[in-house]
Amino acid sequence: MYINCHTYYSLRYGTFSEVDLLDLAKENGITILALTDINNTSACLNFIRKSPEYQIKPVIGIDFRCGATQYYVGLAKNNEGFQELNAFLSHHTHNNLNLPPEAPTLTHTYMVYPLERVMQLEKKTFAPNEYIGVSVEELKKLPFSIYKTYTEKLVVQQQVTIRNKRDFNAHRLLRAIDNNTLLSKLQKSEECRTSDVMLPLEALKAAYAHYPHILANTETLLNACTIDFSFGSDRISQNQKVYLESPEADYELLEKLCEDNLHKRYSKPTEKVKARLQTELTTIKTMDFVSYFLINYDIVSYSKRMGYIHVGRGSGANSIVAYIIGITDVDPIELDLYFERFINPFRASPPDFDIDFSWKDREDITQYIFKRFKNVALLATYNTFKYRGVVRELGKVFGLPKEEIDKLSDGKYAADSLDEMGKLVLKYGQLIRGFPNHLSVHSCGVLILEKPIHYYSATDMPPKGFPTIQFDMIIAEDVGIFKFDILGQRGLAKIKEAIEIIQYNRPELPPIEITQVEAFKSDPKINDLLKRGKAIGAYYVESPAMRGLMQKLQTQDYLGLVAASSIIRPGVSSSGMKKEFIVRQRYPEKRKEANPMLLQIMPETYGIMVYQEDVLKVANQFAGLTLGEADVLRRGMSGKFRSRTEFVEVEEKFIKNCKDKGYTEELTLEVWNQIKSFAGYAFAKGHSASYAVESYQSLYLKCYFPLEFMVAVLNNGGGFYSAEHYIHEAKMCGAVVHPPCINNSDHPNIIKGKDIYLGFGYLKSLEVLTIKRFLTDRNFNGSFTSLDDFIDRVVISIEQITILIRIDAFRFTERSKTELLWEAIFKLNVSKQGTVQARLFKPSHKQFNLPTLTTTFVEEAYDQIELLGFPLCSYFDLVDETFQNNIKASDMHLYINQNVLLYGVLVNTRFHKTSNNKLIRFCTFIDRAGHYFDTVHFTKVVDKYPINGMGVYGCYGKVTEEFDFCSLDIVWSKKMSLKPDPRS
Template structure:
């Protein structure tokens, strides 16, 4: 029997499942086994390949301990694969080693290495795997008289000498060592290459009974998994009828909540959807999602419902989403249609602080045996391959960097570099590591281990060993439970408002926010820093170009900002048509009929569906395949190509000019991997309005919440700057005022201890806990006696200014701190009745320079607080033009001074590198820059700081920018202490 390790034996195997099967067929095998090391990731793909090729598939798993082969478990049936997966999962989930013997597994054959067990200890269904190179040793082995328990077993890991070298490289990467230091023990035997069926049988011709045993074992294996039928939990209540009744009741109750009792349009839509949901047996999927939402609402958690399911009125009525599909005219067939075989996907966003509790509820509610996080498979690709290979070949980091960024400089003259390039090409897209999908959860009708073994990653929840593509292929539909920081800062802002003002803000009053004059003004001016999804430089430019001040325009903007639409030129076309709706011609009357709302431009995924269906005449099922492929959620290349061919065939049959067909297809193609559904964009726009409302009316509270939730587009210092611009005073951490996270106290935002680089979390939280227990710190000695912190930690607090409440200068504080730690510390850090005072010394007056504080703040907080970057410059020059003056200088050359905020790297059509920059002027206002390759080559960016910029002011649709010709990083005043 030939048994293969695929390249899913991570950093070990070198063969794809398809390659294994194709080669086995060529070599004359009627059956072949896949026994990857510690995983069953490739089993579904392997079985599918075998079925297409007409070869019998056997499958199992190889188990090892410290690199040594313990045994291989081979599934005798589908129940056997369940047992193997369950056995492996039990070890993985409990982080326990594999036992020396697996115990009784009723539907599994256990295969041991020749010297792994004594003949008399073999149990029923246990065998010895005799490898070809071991056959000769059988003449003197005790197993010669027990040949009925022997089978012929040949493991394949690579194909020939080059394959062995690739295997060796993978092992070096896995062991994080040089290739020259990989030990033979760490490698597969070089004999683990393909043998023809005849050659393999010939190796054991002296023992025909072993061959017969092997053939009988193959016959006894009846593993034949179902790779097609739906596998999600089938019912919510226990039977389909009760599911239907419950869903109908909930939907109608919800309809009255959303639309009132007498909305006939809503009633017709709800009834129509319920009919199709029941017909396609999707009721349980909706009810399970509703149940999760019900739980989270009961806990006071805020959520955002997205995904194609947001096109459903039923989902809106169940409060899964907050987007009204009728009001937005969302395309129903995007969500569900009678030809669709899989339920719509729901993406539910929670705050990053609450998501894990929701996931924990799902596991407890639906059972750990039936629930798992969806895995993901990272692959070797791009720069990561070069870096990994460079390390194992011993290249210095400088050469690796050059090979990554400037390969042409090394490839021609360096044989090692050329070899790395060749090996990298072979390794491209090899599986590298198993990880976790961003939020996918599977809830299975039968135990999940019927289909996969489970891992236990640091996240702490069982995770499948295959990814979303395999899950979909074999009949699973995931539910995405995601987290984002935007929801977190909305919730925290509401809490701060309640705490500081005693007001309860209802962030669900979105219809009021959409028409609020102040909110509309802020949106139109792109005053959106900190607001979810609309704060990036590119998005703020787009809002300015559209003069966006309404919800529907923001919904469109949230989609056309995506890279595919922008790169295709259709974003610019949309803006042009938006401002001049009568100044263009539609490509075809059908495009006008279907895309009038978006001026003939495909903006949403639904638009692709509409065009494919109405323009090209594809049925909805085929159109949805194309739409899913465009979204990166469909991996069958052959199926995709079939639909593409059908698209062009239909267009030709309808008599469309080739130029029109090609342009329509070009626009469809631009969506690849990047498009949003309209419901998705609408959900994002709702959250954007919520953020913008809070920022408009409670700016300091909002910015505090944004800072505390991290994860925004910008570094924290940008949000502190924005808070200062909005009227807040920013204070460095203070042991008597600050919390571990940032705190708003009246008009002052006190930075949290979390922002002090190098300060231990234990110390920061301990300062707050002690203060809340015993009151404010009375002085330096009181603080030192109460807080469990070493001298290094206290010095950090002194340098950052956190002990300024004492009224002492830093130099004096440092003197006294070191004096304190020079004597024996108290045995307890609790408040003491007998604290002995430290002997007082009279120090000379020590000068303190504000610039010293700024340098300390920059080192410890990441940016200066008491001064600005501009205040630290050697020059007093602040620029001839400020951000707000740019529209007055269009077409003119100007000089500006700007603090670098962020950079975007882009490659031109010629493959040259260019940059888009975002800066702050002296007054803290943003402006944008363009750096073309010919200028960037001579005037590159040189890190953070303030730059002097010379360039021409340009504008597009009213959004100004600076096309930079020259720039230089302005020098700072030296730290006064540097001369000491």
């Protein structure tokens, strides 16, 4: 009997979830129910999925509104009607159009106008599918309205938005947030009515007792609506079913692609290769994943035609078919990749292909997908109200002063000191926390479907310009929609740009074949960079943690890097297995201490679970679970499940099977806890291997073309470290780094021989338009010959030219910055604005006799700090204190377990929370020689000796050593004072 119900996906309006709505309906004896969120369909599919559990027949639709004003409610007669409603709403959303005051003619829908609306419109005629909705509160108006005679058109429209007074209060707060107004100033027209609640079925019928025809019409309307989607184990894939004209043609193409490309990957294919290929092809065909492989192949082929670099990752990287046809570059035979991780007969979803492209190329790839395929959309994600955000919003709604809002949102208050208003903010903050706030775009999910997108959902049009559905990944997978992961990353952009820079800077060299990874893997110089932790700038292996791990493991080959990229993940580390892996790697005699059965299952990783596949192997071979049950275990630990029930059942079976096999309780729990601690974080082995391929490509460039590579790193936003540190690294590799220069620099950084000229993009105060002006003029008219020449040719204000002079961009004139500044002021007449257009004739400039004015290197450094964010000299050169007796980072191994003093420039700092919620700080520094040392600041010294920003620190502490890697346990640290700024 309820045809107009809202959930909290009626954003900033509704007050509970779709599951809460079903609970409410069951409590009130309702057996058929319509979900109609305001201009939104996010909850529809999950509402349909969950309804059978409550013995409720679901009906879905949309409450069409302009702001808070209800125009009409559309109900889907069937799936086609849902598609019509979605398409209608989406057309208006995409084109930023107002909804029409009267409902459109949609064949498979019912349209219900609220009584108040038809009275305003004075609507007299109604289409066969149009009705008039009357709420309980409006029944008193009906006898005095002409619409009382429209007996066949009247239906119950008792809106459901709230459950009680608390919900109503939360609703009003949400409306105030949405309208950006004080609660006291919220218009009544923006709120629902206090009577917009669900009444028990008998009470609802009693309310309409004098209007039995209204109840009958409502029942007829709801019974005429049916909606059908399959979910869970009953679902079928909704993805595009064929790539060509038929499944047979698709399979023929996939076979041919494998046949044509087999010898490119395996010059002499072994029987093992052929058998694996045939097994995969048969399984892919049987499980109807052929089109999924071909679509991924199509996307990758386009990227190759465009000269883009890609990396294929995910569980699909375990596939030999994907390797042969070029989706991935990971050889599953070489790495003994577990076939059943990427595909097994129990798996309903296709394998994951996470395809990375350069962040600069990703949008073009996405554009291609939308043009190439028919039914395409981006996947959504829900941005929810977080604690701090919602407290700030509520604080503003209640009119609290900023100081009070800051105190509440930061949690810096004593509960007993709060006034009534503060308590209300916290009370409703907890209630609203977690509500969806607005829809956003999933980071990488693209949907390519068999049926039109609007068959499943309405779509939004975010700023990126691609239609985006209104539900998330979990709901998508529930209904059989599997995303294609198209990601953008900076690592690939660095590789691509580095190759371009090398071609420009060293044109005498032959073109670089960056895909020849096999040669890179066996190159001792490249592997030595890994072993010594010298991989700064290289993708995935440059962080302090990874640099330390490489040195501890003494990693010097591809397989070692593959393992390292997985064991560094949080779960393996926290379980203690990372340390155990290092022990067994470094000391082969320790490997015999592994459990014999686990060692047999995982010989390559010495009986230690490192990859996601290991969960499947151990669950299957150690505990006797089926592969299907093992996959439930893996997915459950990855957070990819709706209900914990299935997961708990598998957990219980794991423990029972181990007991039946005669394992001790200690061994069973040890293995189970190992699985539990890391499975949610671990990579599939093929995924790790894909990362390692990209790392080797970066390492090759870093090894043989370090300067060009570092320029590419800087031009693509760096990586783990700051731009300042990558500039330091470039200097360590032999570069001469110059500040921006009017005649040599560009907007990005450029390199000429060994000279790196920083880009004008670092000068945050320099306007983009100004940069465009003088670079365009330089490109057309050649280099500038003097300050006068620059002023004559470029329209510029005194403020903008001052920035260029202060960064020493006119140093080619061989005149001091102070002289140039005075001259610029005189010649631009201290004007606030430059000439509005270029001069037709060069003016004659008056020459001024100025005294000799000089600039010290300290002034230069402070100008650079102010304009670039860092100095180009060493911070050590700016220290204004006497250095005490200290050691170098390279000598730490000589002072193990001794207290020593080191001086270093801060590179990176990060915190880690202990089990008792206290903070430990980890820092990385470089000493005067440019070498790294790492420090650990335990809880006793974290607050006592803070680390405040860049500069030189004196670090006194005890040298500790683990697997030949030294670090410093801090006793005290002190930031060194710098020479005063002579400009002030």
